[in-house]
Every structure is written in structure tokens, then in C-alpha cells.
Amino acid sequence: MHTVRQGPAIGLVVQIALLALLTVTVGLSTWGWLAGLAYGVVLCALLNRGMAGARVRVLSPADRVTLGRAILVGGVTALAVHSLDRPAPIVPMVALTAVALALDAVDGYTARRTGTSSALGARFDMEVDSFLVLVLCLVVAPSAGPWVLVIGAMRYLFVAASWVLPWMRGSLPPRYWRKVVAAAQGVLLTVAMAQVLGSVLTLVVLLVSLGLLVESFGRDVRWLWTTRRVHPAAIGVQSGPAERAVRPGLPERAELPAHTARPERTGRLERPGYTGRPAAGRGTLVAGPRGARAAHERPAGAAARDRVVRV
Structure with missing residues (x-):
């Protein structure tokens, strides 16, 4: 305990x-x-x-x-x-x-x-923002309609889908637009909750919020689907931020850089559902006669790099 x-x-x-x-x-x-x-x-x-x-x-x-x-x-x-x-x-x-x-x-x-900056801090920050968006949707829903709850639940639906679909558990490349969408959710929902706009404009604000999330999540889902065959998990190796995925068909020892990002928090979410995680191992993965294997160790003292992952 x-x-x-x-x-x-x-x-x-x-x-x-x-x-x-x-x-x-x-x-x-x-x-x-x-x-x-x-x-x-x-x-x-x-x-x-x-x-x-x-x-x-x-x-x-x-x-x-x-x-x-x-x-x-x-x-x-x-x-x-x-x-x-x-x-x-x-x-x-x-x-x-x-x-x-x-x-x-x-x-x-x-x-x-x-x-x-740390993986714990990034995860903590992400969870707080995600829950705030959900609570704001609960406040706005009685006046705007229950469909607003989809905005707050979308990140959690993404997580639930990853439990069923293994290909959705892959890592994602950092994308600045994801941060913009995440920051916009709290602002737009707060404006809707404040009731400073008429019913029509409030509806427009909420539709914009939903549209931004659908576009952002949809792009990430599409990326995970199209790259599902090149993810390290597809070749039976546990993925890590310092690893590299080997794309089938490349010459022996050819390496494909993994999508990684530094663990620095920008004050905003990558977007609800994504965060940085600490390095799970060292070195790279290279393709050789016996398949994927660990290569040279990283230099001592090198800073661990985090990757953007689905949580």
C-alpha cells in the first residue's frame, strides 16, 4: 500500500x-x-x-x-x-x-x-483538462441538448476504442494543431456556459467545438490506421520512444525514425487522449538477418525523449 x-x-x-x-x-x-x-x-x-x-x-x-x-x-x-x-x-x-x-x-x-518537465506532469495536465471539458459539457447540455456530451466524451470513447482495436494503441507524431484544438475546447465551452451569446450563436460555438474535435480525432485515427503495419508492435517488439520501426521492404539495417517528441509541457494538451510517456528502453531497433534487434546503447546522460501516445 x-x-x-x-x-x-x-x-x-x-x-x-x-x-x-x-x-x-x-x-x-x-x-x-x-x-x-x-x-x-x-x-x-x-x-x-x-x-x-x-x-x-x-x-x-x-x-x-x-x-x-x-x-x-x-x-x-x-x-x-x-x-x-x-x-x-x-x-x-x-x-x-x-x-x-x-x-x-x-x-x-x-x-x-x-x-x-516529466511524463507524470504531462499526464496529470492532460487528465485535468479532459475532465474539465467533460464537466463543462454536463453544464451546457441541459440548455443546448444532450448531443453536447459527445464533445466531453470523445477522448474517453477514443480510449475505449483502443481497448478493442489494437491498431489504435500506436504512437502518434506531434502536431501543433492538436494543441490548438485542445485549447479551444475549454474556451468555447466556457463561452457557451456563460450564456453571453444568443441561442443561435451558442449553437454555432458548440458546433465549431465539435467539428474541431472530429477533425482532430479523425486525422489521428486515419494516421493510426494507415501506419498500423509499420508500428513496432506489428513486428512483435514492445515499442518505446527510443526505438525505431522497421518498414517491411527496406534494405537490411535500414531504419525508419519513430515519431517522438520531447517531454516538455507547453501548458496545453496535445489534445485529450494523448500525452507524453517516459522512455521504456534504450537504443534503436534495426532490421538484420534475425529480424528486429536492439542496437547500440544511447550515450550516458542523454536525455530521454518522450513520444506522443494514446492513453
Whole structure:
């Protein structure tokens, strides 16, 4: 059983304090309290587990910023459940969401400035943003229609599909447009939740949000399908960021560079469903008389490169 680390424990305490503040200012209902408390407990447990798996005892400065964003998302979650049977407190929900979205750029900047980019931080950042998008969809759905839930569920549907379709578990090349789409989701959904536009314009905003996601996910699915035969898994070798896939038909020892990316967080998601992971091994894979095999070791001290993968 993992020891509860200081960072997650402090996060749970701050989450409870935020719920108490919302109770005093907004009048948070019992169901809202329970939802916010359950979110905080799950957040603490998962973060503690992730830190244990990464052998991290103390959160980095960037991860602390991400934890702050996660706590704000917990407040939005509590208010969303609170508003299921009563009018939604739009002002505090928009305020909490706006601060959480603004901090999305701060954690990436902090990670780069302090040199503390990590796979754990990238995964943590991605999960927080994905869940925020889902919660915002739950808030907007009663007025815009249940179809809006597709926006929030799309990343999770992609993950579920990868459980059934092995070819969807491959790595993806980094793509800047993916970051743009991910950043746009929170902004567009917050505008829709704020109800500052008429019903027609709000519908247009939501359709644009859905269209961007469909295009981005669709392009990635198409890439995974067309490259499924050249992925390292297709030749029976466990893939890793430092490995190279051998394309059938190339001359002996010919190598095809794998799609890799540095583990730096940009403050934005690659997009919901994708994140960086630490290197699983060293060296490259080359084609030889006996098939794929490990080649030379990387130089000592070389920085491990992360790849963009489906999570």
C-alpha cells in the first residue's frame, strides 16, 4: 500500500476548503458537497499512485500549479452537480473555469523555466483538462441538448476504442494543431456556459467545438490506421520512444525514425487522449538477418525523449 504523499494530501485539504468557501458564498447543496469531496478523494488517490509509480516524492513547481488547476476543476464539478435541480451559479462557475484555463499556460511555462518537465506532469495536465471539458459539457447540455456530451466524451470513447482495436494503441507524431484544438475546447465551452451569446450563436460555438474535435480525432485515427503495419508492435517488439520501426521492404539495417517528441509541457494538451510517456528502453531497433534487434546503447546522460501516445 502506497504512503500518502504530502502533495496529494495538501490538495485534498485545499479542495475541502474550497468546498467550504462555496458553501458560504453560493450555498453549495449536499449533493454538490459529496461530488466535490468524492472528486478530491479520487484526485488525491490517483495523484498519489502516479507519484509512487514515477518514484516521485515531491511535486515539482509545475505540478503544483496543475494541482491548483485540478482543485478549481473540483469546485466547478461541485457547482455542476449543485445545479442539476436548480439554476446554475454561472458567475462563480465561469470565474473558476477562467482561472483554471489561464493556469493551463502557467504550468507549462513553469515546467520549461524550471527544467522539471516529466511524463507524470504531462499526464496529470492532460487528465485535468479532459475532465474539465467533460464537466463543462454536463453544464451546457441541459440548455443546448444532450448531443453536447459527445464533445466531453470523445477522448474517453477514443480510449475505449483502443481497448478493442489494437491498431489504435500506436504512437502518434506531434502536431501543433492538436494543441490548438485542445485549447479551444475549454474556451468555447466556457463561452457557451456563460450564456453571453444568443441561442443561435451558442449553437454555432458548440458546433465549431465539435467539428474541431472530429477533425482532430479523425486525422489521428486515419494516421493510426494507415501506419498500423509499420508500428513496432506489428513486428512483435514492445515499442518505446527510443526505438525505431522497421518498414517491411527496406534494405537490411535500414531504419525508419519513430515519431517522438520531447517531454516538455507547453501548458496545453496535445489534445485529450494523448500525452507524453517516459522512455521504456534504450537504443534503436534495426532490421538484420534475425529480424528486429536492439542496437547500440544511447550515450550516458542523454536525455530521454518522450513520444506522443494514446492513453
